[in-house]
Amino acid sequence: MKISKDTYQKITIKLKINGEIVETDIHVSDLLLNVLRDKLGLTGAKPGCLNGDCGACTVIMNQKPMKSCLLLAIEAIREEITTIEGLLNSTIQKEFVNHFAFQCGYCTPGFVMVSHALLMNDPNPDKKTVIEWLSSNICRCTGYQEIEKALYSVIKGGNACGLKPKNTVKSNGAKKTDETGRLN
Amino acid sequence: MVMIGKSVARKDAWEKVTGQAKYTGDSQEGDMLYVEKVISPYGHALIKKIDLSRARQLAGVKAVITGGNLPLTGEEIRDRYPIAYKRVRYHGEVVALVVADTPKRARQAADTIHITYAPLPVINTPRQALDPKAPLIHEDLGQYKKISKVYPEQGTNIANRTKIRKGNMLKGWSESDVVVEESYSLRPSDHAAMETRCALASIRADGKVFITSSSQAPFMIKRLISEYFGIDIGDVIVTTPLVGGGYGGKASVQLELLAYIASRASGGRLVKVQNTREEDMLTSPCHIGLDATIKLGCSQKGKLKAVKILYLWDGGAYSDKAVSLSRAGAVDCTGPYQIENVSCDSLCMYTNHPYASPYRGYSHSEVLFAFERTMDSLANKLGMDPLELRRMNAILPGHTTPTQVLLNSSSVGNLPACIHRLKKLMEWEKGQRIDLGNFKVKAKGISCVWKTSTIDTNASSGVILIFNPDGSVNLVSGVIEIGTGSKTILAQIVSERLKINLEKVKVQMKVNTQSTPEHWKTVASRGTFMAGRAALQAADDAISQLKHLASCVLRAPVEDFEIGGERVFLRDDPSKGLSYKELAYGYTYPNGNAIGGQIIGRGHYVLRHLTPLNPETGAGKPGPEWTVGAQGVEVELDTREYTYRITKSISVIDAGKVMNPKMAEGQITGAMSMGLAFGGRETFYFDDLGRVMNPQLRTYRPLRYGENPEYVCEFIETPQKDSPYGLRGLGEHGLLGMPAALGNSLSLAAGVHLNELPLLPELIWRKRKGADEGDLL
Numbered sequence: 001m002k003i004s005k006d007t008y009q010k011i012t013i014k015l016k017i018n019g020e021i022v023e024t025d026i027h028v029s030d031l032l033l034n035v036l037r038d039k040l041g042l043t044g045a046k047p048g049c050l051n052g053d054c055g056a057c058t059v060i061m062n063q064k065p066m067k068s069c070l071l072l073a074i075e076a077i078r079e080e081i082t083t084i085e086g087l088l089n090s091t092i093q094k095e096f097v098n099h100f101a102f103q104c105g106y107c108t109p110g111f112v113m114v115s116h117a118l119l120m121n122d123p124n125p126d127k128k129t130v131i132e133w134l135s136s137n138i139c140r141c142t143g144y145q146e147i148e149k150a151l152y153s154v155i156k157g158g159n160a161c162g163l164k165p166k167n168t169v170k171s172n173g174a175k176k177t178d179e180t181g182r183l184n
Numbered sequence: 185m186v187m188i189g190k191s192v193a194r195k196d197a198w199e200k201v202t203g204q205a206k207y208t209g210d211s212q213e214g215d216m217l218y219v220e221k222v223i224s225p226y227g228h229a230l231i232k233k234i235d236l237s238r239a240r241q242l243a244g245v246k247a248v249i250t251g252g253n254l255p256l257t258g259e260e261i262r263d264r265y266p267i268a269y270k271r272v273r274y275h276g277e278v279v280a281l282v283v284a285d286t287p288k289r290a291r292q293a294a295d296t297i298h299i300t301y302a303p304l305p306v307i308n309t310p311r312q313a314l315d316p317k318a319p320l321i322h323e324d325l326g327q328y329k330k331i332s333k334v335y336p337e338q339g340t341n342i343a344n345r346t347k348i349r350k351g352n353m354l355k356g357w358s359e360s361d362v363v364v365e366e367s368y369s370l371r372p373s374d375h376a377a378m379e380t381r382c383a384l385a386s387i388r389a390d391g392k393v394f395i396t397s398s399s400q401a402p403f404m405i406k407r408l409i410s411e412y413f414g415i416d417i418g419d420v421i422v423t424t425p426l427v428g429g430g431y432g433g434k435a436s437v438q439l440e441l442l443a444y445i446a447s448r449a450s451g452g453r454l455v456k457v458q459n460t461r462e463e464d465m466l467t468s469p470c471h472i473g474l475d476a477t478i479k480l481g482c483s484q485k486g487k488l489k490a491v492k493i494l495y496l497w498d499g500g501a502y503s504d505k506a507v508s509l510s511r512a513g514a515v516d517c518t519g520p521y522q523i524e525n526v527s528c529d530s531l532c533m534y535t536n537h538p539y540a541s542p543y544r545g546y547s548h549s550e551v552l553f554a555f556e557r558t559m560d561s562l563a564n565k566l567g568m569d570p571l572e573l574r575r576m577n578a579i580l581p582g583h584t585t586p587t588q589v590l591l592n593s594s595s596v597g598n599l600p601a602c603i604h605r606l607k608k609l610m611e612w613e614k615g616q617r618i619d620l621g622n623f624k625v626k627a628k629g630i631s632c633v634w635k636t637s638t639i640d641t642n643a644s645s646g647v648i649l650i651f652n653p654d655g656s657v658n659l660v661s662g663v664i665e666i667g668t669g670s671k672t673i674l675a676q677i678v679s680e681r682l683k684i685n686l687e688k689v690k691v692q693m694k695v696n697t698q699s700t701p702e703h704w705k706t707v708a709s710r711g712t713f714m715a716g717r718a719a720l721q722a723a724d725d726a727i728s729q730l731k732h733l734a735s736c737v738l739r740a741p742v743e744d745f746e747i748g749g750e751r752v753f754l755r756d757d758p759s760k761g762l763s764y765k766e767l768a769y770g771y772t773y774p775n776g777n778a779i780g781g782q783i784i785g786r787g788h789y790v791l792r793h794l795t796p797l798n799p800e801t802g803a804g805k806p807g808p809e810w811t812v813g814a815q816g817v818e819v820e821l822d823t824r825e826y827t828y829r830i831t832k833s834i835s836v837i838d839a840g841k842v843m844n845p846k847m848a849e850g851q852i853t854g855a856m857s858m859g860l861a862f863g864g865r866e867t868f869y870f871d872d873l874g875r876v877m878n879p880q881l882r883t884y885r886p887l888r889y890g891e892n893p894e895y896v897c898e899f900i901e902t903p904q905k906d907s908p909y910g911l912r913g914l915g916e917h918g919l920l921g922m923p924a925a926l927g928n929s930l931s932l933a934a935g936v937h938l939n940e941l942p943l944l945p946e947l948i949w950r951k952r953k954g955a956d957e958g959d960l961l
Binding site for chain 1: 847850
């Protein structure tokens, strides 16, 4: 696949999202966030700043939380993407409900995804690690205590291990290719 | 009570944790057009020339719109064109709109518009605006159309003046042995809701206008679009889905006007206007700023005797909600104390800043920062415990407020009880300032708070309960779910009154002004009080209908029926009765005959006996009750670097009745978090051209996880006798005392008067350095 320098050129790409292969027409300059929302109808990831500051658009790419406003859609080709829509009935979601860990709900998909990704990577994180991961996102409604309680109740419950999102296949994340490599 | 006081799960829980919850910006339709803005790069300038030639030629561009031929708008004074005309008065003001078939094309076209400006002198503070030599921001102030209860002063930058004249100031000062006078300053800042504002509009061939908006006030949008553009009010239909945070910022009507104008210019097509984060901070209305001077006197024993107050509100370039904010600041111009002699002038000033919208607390956290800092200064001068000074002056039933409302045990909560609990929770007896060694000082600061609402005296709230065939009920209310969970509380109320399972109360989250009864605006911590009363009435109406139907079917007097277990039954023989299910759609006899019909309960509520303020004395009754509370903050200050850590934040609030403990705690702790961020770090930085230098979430920094202190939250319950189950409003109150308590703790820790916000280490360093050198920087 050849990419011209014209950012308005449309191309067809395949993405693997929530375990399904989807095909969509995009501009090469399109953000992953906008493709998810506008092309694929996956509006769980929210725009909050388009600047990487707030984390409301967080998705999981190859088991790592990524801000989808900082990714071009073409960077997600051949990667395993999980959005909040691919995460049904996870323990962390139940604990968010039990602990009232949301109010307006706008930042919630982002916080659920970053918490879930943390538990996938480290089922028993220490306090410093939790702060490091969760401070990537902003919640303006709660005082964060409820989110903290929701997360720690999963950690204490020891349910974190079985928490792989539905349909997520373990990726070979070690493979590093340059951007054109990913596209070819 | 089965349902009241229980931490039942929120009705919007699962849709929110699964990403299924839909907000305004999530809506996407095939024929949608997109609107991009061109905004002013200056705080104050004349528009000399606008070159649209390139924008109009680009593919996909449907319309390019500039100012002119648009009505003046504003809720109380009509002083603002929705799109600037000939002149811009703040950085971020909309100068042109482009409508195109994709967001990218609209942005590309907007970026080709070339505008020539001639900068004008900028007014950067309300004190500057008050200077008689200051340039006028609105030369035609006296000519603007306005409502009757606002008093703009032609030839000045004063959009409104509220006067409080209570008691006899001469007497008050003559009885004052100790007097302090201090000045305070805080700049405008932002709500920073995670969802940026968004509005959609379309206009049908028959003239019907459809708006969808992320708003706290869809019914106000309906009214204002009707008034501004001369459309029958019933032809304006506004929908609001879930809202991603409001905090007052979405109670102003702004983007909706732009969406309407853009749709009108595009043949009525569906258009979408969504703010970028930067536009949300610059262009849309912000959190108001304040300059204040307070002179407070008391007797030798600490009894407050007199206070003279000047509040200069930084209302920004247009008066919209700022006039009402300045009025609310006058209503509760003191802290929650009995003071017989009060003189206050609260002025809404025009400046070249983004204009103001409500902010959680509606002027109260700003007023309380100034007043509660003054209380600490007074305690300091008296050599008295600041908590004791507050306790002995605490407002009580039998006292009067600054607007001369005589309080009773229903209309005001129990402040002494709050102070008593705060004292225990803060371990006050162990000392207020503790040297921890190693250049660390721990200090405790407090603030007492109160607030009533200042909404329209005839603001209405309605609820409809529509039964389903299985006996469950749909709850329809105009309260917006902005995150506070008010609609879950309404469901608890309905469940309790109808004696049905909470699962059987189905809540309609979305509001549509054509099919939902009005709730004036989702503001002022009035949702559960007003809509709660309407819900009770609607439930009683439904019960009456169920009983009448049962009375007919079972041939017994209506008065003999009771309800329970989702049945209507005879009091003396509960086995004889009918289930809600059998009556929900009327009753059908075995032979097929039927009577009645679907049960539809109706309820509405208007707060009683409210009056506007007297223009000379301020006397008047703005709200039904004052929620009170006592709050504290503990900090650890590094005395070399002046950095600090907030270790604990405490609120004791008289909630009247805690309807859902976990949700109430969530409201209070969330509000504390917001108040600490506002007090500690959030502000707009303006340059000499009136430009906001930090309109991004990396330069404007809300609290993040890990920066939050430990939160402690307790409630006192003194019922408000008119409200559902005695509840009082509490959505805003956790925020109110935070800036003041933080200021008091840091002032004590650093040993200097910190009378500005935000309380950054740099401020402490400047004041400390000034104190050390005897020369304030």
